[in-house]
Structure formats: structure tokens, C-alpha cells
Amino acid sequence: MALAGGSVGHSSSSGGRTSVRVVVAGDRGTGKSSLIAAAAAESFPENVPPVLPPTRLPADFFTDRVPVTLIDTSSSLESRVKLNEELKRADAVVLTYACDQPLTLSRLSSHWLYELRRLEVKVPIIVVGCKLDLRDEHNQMSLEQVMSPIMQKFREIETCIECSAATLIQVPEAFYYAQKAVLHPTSPLFDQENQCLKDRCARALRRIFVLCDHDMDGALNDSELNEFQVKCFNAPLQPAEIVGVKRVVQEKIPAGVNELGLTLTGFLFLHALFIEKSRIETTWAVLRKFGYDDDLKLMDDFLPVPSKRVPDQSVELTSEAVEFLNGVFRLFDSDNDGALEPAELDELFCTAPESPWDEAPYKDAVERTARGDISLNAFLSQWALMTALDPRISLANLVYIGYGGDPASALHITRRRSVDRKKQRSERNVFQCFVFGPKSAGKSSLLNLLLGRPFSKINSTNGERYAANVVDKLGGSKKTLILREIPEDGVKKLLSKKEFLAACDVAVFVYDGSDEKSWKRSKELLLDVARHGEDSGFGVPSLLIVAKDDLDPNPVAIQDSVKISQKIGIVPPIPLSMKSSDSSDIFSRIIKAAEHPHLSIPETETGRNRKQYRQLVNQSLILVSIGAAVTIVGLAAYRAYAASRSNSS
Known part of the structure; x- marks a missing residue:
């Protein structure tokens, strides 16, 4: 039960990824190769080569059923070029230190993390302390105490974990967190510093809420909650579970529930709670089901943009799409003055990743009043411009703001x-x-x-x-x-x-x-x-x-x-x-x-001469064709005459 924090379906949670490449890096002797070998064999290896070849974990190793390839690396100076190449190709990086060698831990912040920034490796980083079984019992410190200052300084660190290849303690978990960070990244959804949902995430969830609020009363009632649960996780909610969800929300944020059901405030709070409780895959499963990619934009599969067109064809909105936009304009023109104020326009696009008209080439492209109001003609002109320049963006924004028809019916390809x-x-x-x-x-x-x-x-x-x-x-x-x-x-x-x-x-x-x-x-x-x-x-x-x-x-x-x-x-x-x-x-x-x-x-003169030349060539070809036709007709007549002479004799 996802809303109450149970198991999550995984059929649509990988965002279309077919593999995850994890590069393991760190100082020499920190246990990189042993960690990889222990994960692959599910046992402690006796003899491990200095650097392992790429090791592929099977698709069913983790529940997302996306295979993980582990890349071992050498930290020697002569291998630096190869190491840098591998890091730049990584989907995630596992940085290792040895629990029995404090210097390797300090090297993370003094060398490795700065090196990744220098190389512009912008992928999730999992810090893994290896050789947990060899740590000095007289020098025990909690992982939180050790890593909290480092994670505050280096926000790119996704997770920290300690493990032991020798005793197989938390070995698979190290790579599970790496895979999870790639398939269900935190950074697009959550602002760690301010502990809140990022704006684009909140906008996507708002759109999902609006789509699920079928009676448009501003709250998800029990039936709508249950339908949402079945759509996203293929499992219904029991009445007691719905009550439990509402109780959790109401205790933390009273405005999250009203007499009609779960409000948008409560819906957003629940997803922030999932992420804070390390249940980010739940929120990603919801986003994937409604078509969102890692950038929180609709995936191409959800946007059937006409692709078979030649350069001198353009794309226009169909009459159906224009009629929809007329209705949207009237709906958001709350004061009925025939124009949308900037605030009304912002509200119209509140379910899109951002307002598409805030940047060039759209920002200054239509008629506006001194205070920034936009008329219906200007509103429709802006959509026509966006459709002509970028049909995919236009169609995506139509869908974001609630276009309910078949997306394929919104755009029309003109004649050449x-x-x-x-x-x-x-x-x-x-x-x-x-x-x-x-x-x-x-x-x-x-x-x-x-x-x-x-x-x-x-x-x-x-x-x-x-x-x-x-x-x-x-x-x-x-x-x-x-x-x-x-x-x-x-x-x-x-x-x-x-x-x-x-x-x-x-x-x-x-x-x-x-x-x-x-x-x-x-x-x-x-x-x-x-x-x-x-x-x-x-x-x-x-x-x-x-x-x-x-x-x-x-x-x-x-x-x-x-x-x-x-x-x-x-x-x-x-x-x-x-x-x-x-x-x-x-x-x-x-x-x-x-x-x-x-x-x-x-x-031009050149063009006129070229045209006259083509006309002469065409006339010559016509004359040749006529001459050939006359010859053929004459030959046929002669053969007919010859045949009749032969028959008469």
C-alpha cells in the first residue's frame, strides 16, 4: 500500500533505463575489488586480482529488474587516464574507504570528491566504508557522526553505508543504493538543504492530483484515492488504510485533510514524507506512471508529435486544440475582463514544469498591456508561435494544462x-x-x-x-x-x-x-x-x-x-x-x-536563364518524344501493311 508506506510496484519505475553502470573508485587497499567480487559471488573471495573486469549483476538481483554493471578501477598514477574515462561514463559512483584506515576516509573530502567535481562528474555518489570487520573496537564512531560534516559540504553524496566483504554484511546494499540513486534520483525531487519538494516536482504532483480529482472539488475522496492507488501500484486500498493515511496527514498538517478528502496540501506532504523516509521510489513510481522522465518532463511516448514531415511543411494546432485553449482562457480569466493577468497566467501553467513563455523567443513575442496582461488573440498567437517553432514543447504544455483529448488530435501537419x-x-x-x-x-x-x-x-x-x-x-x-x-x-x-x-x-x-x-x-x-x-x-x-x-x-x-x-x-x-x-x-x-x-x-537573371534552359530542354525532349512516337506509329503501320500483303498472297 503505497500511500500508507507499503511495497511498491516496479513495472514503470525505471524510467525506461535498461542498465545501470556503477564505477567503484577509491584509494588503493580500501577493498574495491573484494566488494565487487563478494557482491557477484555472494561469498567472500579468497584470491582477488588487483583489478576485476566489468562485472554484471543479473537483472533479478534487485527488485527493479534492471541489470547493474560494476566497473572496478585502479588508483595508480599510470591508470589515471582510464580511471577518468570510466568516471565520466558512470551512471553512479561508489567511493570506498577502509574502516580500519582513517586516512582513506579523510582522503574522500581532501581528494576524491574534489576530483569528481573537477571532472564534472554529475552523478549520484555512494560512499561505502569497507572492511567493517577490521575496525578498531576501541575507536568506535557512528557513521552519522563521521559522514554528516562531509555530506553537508558535498551535497552530491546520495547515501553512506559501511559493509564487510569478509562477513557479507551489507554488501548487496551498497550497490542497491547506487542503482536506486540512478533509477530514483533524489536531486530532481527534493531540496535537501531546505527539506522540501523542489518546485518542478511539486508542479508535476499538482498535475497528477488534478487529473485524479475527477469531481474537481479540490480533494481526493476515498474512491479517487483508491483509483489512484490501483493505477500506480496495481493494488487497492483497504478502508482502514485510507483512514490511517488521513490520520497521519492530519496529525502533521491539519490543512492536508478536509471533509471531502485528501487536499493538494496533504498530497504534497505525503510525498515529501516518503522521500524523507527514504521511500523515494514510491514517488518516482507515481511520476513514471503519469509519464515523467528524470527531468520531470513528459516522456516522448506520451507525446505523439507528427514526425513524418518535410522541411516545407509546418505544424499547426487543430480546431479541437484551439477550442480547448479558448475554454482554458475563459476558465482562468477569473475577473472576466477579457485578459489574463500575469498571476492568472502563472496559475494556468502551475501544472507545467515552468511557464514556457518566460524565456526567449516567447517572452516578448505577443501583445501585452503595460501591466503584462494578455488578450485572447495574443494568448492564441503565443500558442501558434510555440507550435510552429517547437511542436513537441507545444503539445507537452497542452497536456500539462489539462488537454483531455487524444494528444495525436491536437496537432496538424500543413500541406507542402x-x-x-x-x-x-x-x-x-x-x-x-x-x-x-x-x-x-x-x-x-x-x-x-x-x-x-x-x-x-x-x-x-x-x-x-x-x-x-x-x-x-x-x-x-x-x-x-x-x-x-x-x-x-x-x-x-x-x-x-x-x-x-x-x-x-x-x-x-x-x-x-x-x-x-x-x-x-x-x-x-x-x-x-x-x-x-x-x-x-x-x-x-x-x-x-x-x-x-x-x-x-x-x-x-x-x-x-x-x-x-x-x-x-x-x-x-x-x-x-x-x-x-x-x-x-x-x-x-x-x-x-x-x-x-x-x-x-x-x-534573378541567373534564375531566368536557368528556367529558359530547362524549358528548351523540355521542348527538345517533347520533340524527341513526338518523333519517336511518329516512328513507332509508322513502323506499326508498315508491319500491318506487310502482314496484309503476306496474307493476301
């Missing part, structure tokens, strides 16, 4: 952009536009304009940035537009990737219409991108935007830009003033270009 061009129409709901241009041309201002932000002279950014919003079309339909600002100094590197433009629906080239140099650089970028599109097969509709239209135009820039647009076959440059209040029409024009992907694709 190359097919859209042939059909002269795109059916996508989300379009991604790459924004190119020289520094200070107005790229950042264009992104801010999409987000409804007032014009500011200080807008330039140094890195890549995204902006997303819903654009209203004529006729009342809506599309989501994602603008991706491409830094000028990063274009060359991006163009070195063949599939760079595959995710792009429209390319926009912004330049300062009052600055001839700005136009010349934008023209260079336009032609470079056009050539890349022709070479890679991912040519995209392109638009020229003359920013800062409120300034005096440069005649050379204006005339040359019109000439270039005519020459390469795209629409004339679009004038735009970021200060103007009616400038949002630019986004409708971008959407229109994306919806008709066969138009405004720039064609």
Missing part, C-alpha cells in the same frame, strides 16, 4: 509549400514571415507595429526575435502572422543552410527610404535570398517595404527600388510610416502574399 504554389493557394492558418534588412532600417519597429506598440526611436535589437498576432482579413476571417526578425550579420550563416527558407511563407525586405545606403544593403539581401531560393527550391513571395515614409525620400533609392522590383517580378515597394496610425494594412498585404504563394517570387 511547394504544393501550395502549384495550386496557387495556401490553406494555412498560421503564416511565418522572415523580416530582412540592414541595421536601423526599421525591422524591429515593424515587429512592434504588429504587436500594437507605439513607435519608439529606440527599437533596434541585436539578436533574432519573433512577434505574433492575429490579423483580421477582409470578410471577417482571421489568420495568425508570425514575424521573424533576421539580424543583418546573421544572414550569411543562415543562407549557408539549404533548408533555411523552407519554413518561410513570405520574405519582407525593409529599408530606410531616406537613406541610399540602406536601400543598397537591402537590395543585396533581397538578391542573396532570391538566389538561395532558386538554388534550394524554396523560393518564397517577397515584398519590399519602404520604412520611414514620413521622412524626405532619397530619389535614387526610390527609383532604383521600383526598377529592381519590376526586373525581378515582384510588386512595387510598399511605403510605410511606423508613426502612422493606419499602417496596419501592411500585415493584410503580407497575409495576401502568403495565401497566393505563386506570385511575387523574385527571379
Whole structure:
């Protein structure tokens, strides 16, 4: 009975691991090889070689049924390189000292533990005192007295134990704790210093609680507790056991139980108690059953993200997922003001490992009020952006916040952009536009304009940035537009990737219409991108935007830009003033270009010559085919004529 602290099922508690590699290290003569040999043979070995070969404990040696491979090591100077290599490959490290040699114990903190830090070996460490049978009876100290100061200094130490290979005292336990530390690690779940659950662990358990609270009354009643127990441990709870669980919780934390059952506070307290009582495998069994990996994120098996897609296909949310998000927004908009405040948004994501929008590229990508509120359009735009950039993260967060449908029904793969061009129409709901241009041309201002932000002279950014919003079309339909600002100094590197433009629906080239140099650089970028599109097969509709239209135009820039647009076959440059209040029409024009992907694709001189050459080749092949067909028809007619002559004679 897990909730009351009994045995735990092990079918799903290993987190998908198929083996555990434990490296045994320590000073010479501390009993490393004897410890390994005694564990493998379950008897004390008489003659042990200086260093044993890798030793594999069978799968059924421990109850988790995950085989453990023990790696013996030498601490000699000439073996240092090999030792370091083994330590870096370890899943766990057993550090040994000899109970009859106090110097080997002090060497742990003066040498070995610092060495592991230097090598950046970030795995559980089990400290094992060997030769317990040889300890001086007149110099007895408790293990807690000896190890407590060391464990305070080196938090990476998971467990300490003393054993004797000669008498087989606690020999298997040494490696059981090592395996347990790998399969059921403490560090992701529990803050040892503050003696509390870590935030990500508490969030995962909160989600599990919400999923099990079927009647949504904020407490697990007896039936829900029993169902939870059966799901996680394949064993029901007896009525007396449920009473016992509640009594334990209520004695320690009264708010953990109310008249309806076990509250979230009580649920979290129970798991903290399991971990404090060295029953961490119980909490891990629960987390594994609900799909969590060692990082407390959902495992891939629980996230059926579409994988069979080509570069010029994108991923969008289905109407079912969008409908769910509309409902979630209304649910968490507690004051019904049509916007989610930062606190309401935090509450929405309280069952996710963290809020996914606190870091780039999402943090500043949608429209927000001065106090950080987010509207429904901005909320849905943020999800559309996340789905386009990282479908797996998007699907995971949908599941974290309670998406109850089949996860496979939440995402949709769009038609290929190359097919859209042939059909002269795109059916996508989300379009991604790459924004190119020289520094200070107005790229950042264009992104801010999409987000409804007032014009500011200080807008330039140094890195890549995204902006997303819903654009209203004529006729009342809506599309989501994602603008991706491409830094000028990063274009060359991006163009070195063949599939760079595959995710792009429209390319926009912004330049300062009052600055001839700005136009010349934008023209260079336009032609470079056009050539890349022709070479890679991912040519995209392109638009020229003359920013800062409120300034005096440069005649050379204006005339040359019109000439270039005519020459390469795209629409004339679009004038735009970021200060103007009616400038949002630019986004409708971008959407229109994306919806008709066969138009405004720039064609360079090289590309035009290549196209004409292909047409000539195709015409030649057609003529050859016609000639061959005529020859075949003529030959067939001659044979028919010859056959008739033969028959008549």
C-alpha cells in the first residue's frame, strides 16, 4: 500500500533505463575489488586480482529488474587516464574507504570528491566504508557522526553505508543504493538543504492530483484515492488504510485533510514524507506512471508529435486544440475582463514544469498591456508561435494544462509549400514571415507595429526575435502572422543552410527610404535570398517595404527600388510610416502574399536563364518524344501493311 508506506510496484519505475553502470573508485587497499567480487559471488573471495573486469549483476538481483554493471578501477598514477574515462561514463559512483584506515576516509573530502567535481562528474555518489570487520573496537564512531560534516559540504553524496566483504554484511546494499540513486534520483525531487519538494516536482504532483480529482472539488475522496492507488501500484486500498493515511496527514498538517478528502496540501506532504523516509521510489513510481522522465518532463511516448514531415511543411494546432485553449482562457480569466493577468497566467501553467513563455523567443513575442496582461488573440498567437517553432514543447504544455483529448488530435501537419504554389493557394492558418534588412532600417519597429506598440526611436535589437498576432482579413476571417526578425550579420550563416527558407511563407525586405545606403544593403539581401531560393527550391513571395515614409525620400533609392522590383517580378515597394496610425494594412498585404504563394517570387537573371534552359530542354525532349512516337506509329503501320500483303498472297 503505497500511500500508507507499503511495497511498491516496479513495472514503470525505471524510467525506461535498461542498465545501470556503477564505477567503484577509491584509494588503493580500501577493498574495491573484494566488494565487487563478494557482491557477484555472494561469498567472500579468497584470491582477488588487483583489478576485476566489468562485472554484471543479473537483472533479478534487485527488485527493479534492471541489470547493474560494476566497473572496478585502479588508483595508480599510470591508470589515471582510464580511471577518468570510466568516471565520466558512470551512471553512479561508489567511493570506498577502509574502516580500519582513517586516512582513506579523510582522503574522500581532501581528494576524491574534489576530483569528481573537477571532472564534472554529475552523478549520484555512494560512499561505502569497507572492511567493517577490521575496525578498531576501541575507536568506535557512528557513521552519522563521521559522514554528516562531509555530506553537508558535498551535497552530491546520495547515501553512506559501511559493509564487510569478509562477513557479507551489507554488501548487496551498497550497490542497491547506487542503482536506486540512478533509477530514483533524489536531486530532481527534493531540496535537501531546505527539506522540501523542489518546485518542478511539486508542479508535476499538482498535475497528477488534478487529473485524479475527477469531481474537481479540490480533494481526493476515498474512491479517487483508491483509483489512484490501483493505477500506480496495481493494488487497492483497504478502508482502514485510507483512514490511517488521513490520520497521519492530519496529525502533521491539519490543512492536508478536509471533509471531502485528501487536499493538494496533504498530497504534497505525503510525498515529501516518503522521500524523507527514504521511500523515494514510491514517488518516482507515481511520476513514471503519469509519464515523467528524470527531468520531470513528459516522456516522448506520451507525446505523439507528427514526425513524418518535410522541411516545407509546418505544424499547426487543430480546431479541437484551439477550442480547448479558448475554454482554458475563459476558465482562468477569473475577473472576466477579457485578459489574463500575469498571476492568472502563472496559475494556468502551475501544472507545467515552468511557464514556457518566460524565456526567449516567447517572452516578448505577443501583445501585452503595460501591466503584462494578455488578450485572447495574443494568448492564441503565443500558442501558434510555440507550435510552429517547437511542436513537441507545444503539445507537452497542452497536456500539462489539462488537454483531455487524444494528444495525436491536437496537432496538424500543413500541406507542402511547394504544393501550395502549384495550386496557387495556401490553406494555412498560421503564416511565418522572415523580416530582412540592414541595421536601423526599421525591422524591429515593424515587429512592434504588429504587436500594437507605439513607435519608439529606440527599437533596434541585436539578436533574432519573433512577434505574433492575429490579423483580421477582409470578410471577417482571421489568420495568425508570425514575424521573424533576421539580424543583418546573421544572414550569411543562415543562407549557408539549404533548408533555411523552407519554413518561410513570405520574405519582407525593409529599408530606410531616406537613406541610399540602406536601400543598397537591402537590395543585396533581397538578391542573396532570391538566389538561395532558386538554388534550394524554396523560393518564397517577397515584398519590399519602404520604412520611414514620413521622412524626405532619397530619389535614387526610390527609383532604383521600383526598377529592381519590376526586373525581378515582384510588386512595387510598399511605403510605410511606423508613426502612422493606419499602417496596419501592411500585415493584410503580407497575409495576401502568403495565401497566393505563386506570385511575387523574385527571379534573378541567373534564375531566368536557368528556367529558359530547362524549358528548351523540355521542348527538345517533347520533340524527341513526338518523333519517336511518329516512328513507332509508322513502323506499326508498315508491319500491318506487310502482314496484309503476306496474307493476301
